[in-house]
Amino acid sequence: MRRPRTNPPRRVWHARRARPAAALLALTALTACGGQPPAADAPAPVTRFTENGVTVDLSVSAWQASKGTLTAVFTPEDGFHLYSTELPATGIEGVGRPTAMNVTGALTAEGEPKAASKVRDINLPGVDAPVPVYPDGPVTVTLPVRAGADGDATVLFGYASCSTREGCTIPVTDHPVRLRVTGDGPRLAAP
Template sequence: MEIAVRIHAVRLRARHAHRGAALTLAAAVTLAGCAGTGTSDATVDAAPFSAGGVAVSVRIESRDDGLRVLAELRPQQAGFHLYSLDLPDGGVDGIGIPTRIRVEGALRPASLATTDAKRRMLRPAGLDVRLPVYEDGRVVLELPVRRVEGADRARVFLTYGACSERAGCLPPVRDRAVSLSLGPAS
């Protein structure tokens, strides 16, 4: 089934530097359907935010092979890493905050979350544990999803913790909700 993409209204702000005036066009992008084989690509973005020392952006992309939730997590200080998706829920011996992404509402997971971030094993000084973490810097999580018939609102939940081998860990973020409006399904 081809993903139907409808543009109802998209808010676009353009500022004319020579006039200093803001131009606003009404708009919103709607994704209809749940998976596709067509060639349409569309994106729905949530407002970016920052929490736990990490800048976060979340979007839903419609691709030929279906819908994907993409969450970009970027530690705001150099030398900070995020824990791996592979870290067990309780950490290793209670150490570490596993990175997690989940959805509810108009979206359901179609498979497990993945990332192409490089993973490494960290052995904190003085501890007899090895923790799976990603290389310092940006991590993009990708969660294949399917659309729930009749629902137009989704929530994406993110859990993560940013740590540095030299500066310690920042306060963890647990189940931070990001709301997305997908518009009506057809």
């Protein structure tokens, strides 16, 4: 049973941080920790990490002829929402941070990240413009990518989660996941 939170501002200053080594889990670690194996047609998980109240599962699908799709499922704690991928980098009047997935190194993006969830606007006290967010719960973001050659690549994640009752967590900016790209597609790089 979860203890109720009583002090939202304190949450911001004491946000949980995952240890960097824990951020690099292979598929076997996912299933060994109670995760369900992927369905036959689902993308195979590459890694999972949790930072500041959000768990991110990264997978690769439809890899063919040096192209494929990175899929990230961002799962905030119950009752928390994430901000739109379209939100400016510094938010709206300083409020919020976009849900982001970018690549560097041996992978290049072949488009913009796209979220499967619909955006809704919320009005916040002290903010003149509406702020675009996703409904509370998981958000799936896809990014089409191409490999220029075999080599190392990094996927950089950014996000912030907030709750109308409990406040916000500290935003995450450029959380790295390192991959090794070969003709068979991206795989988790050795730590």
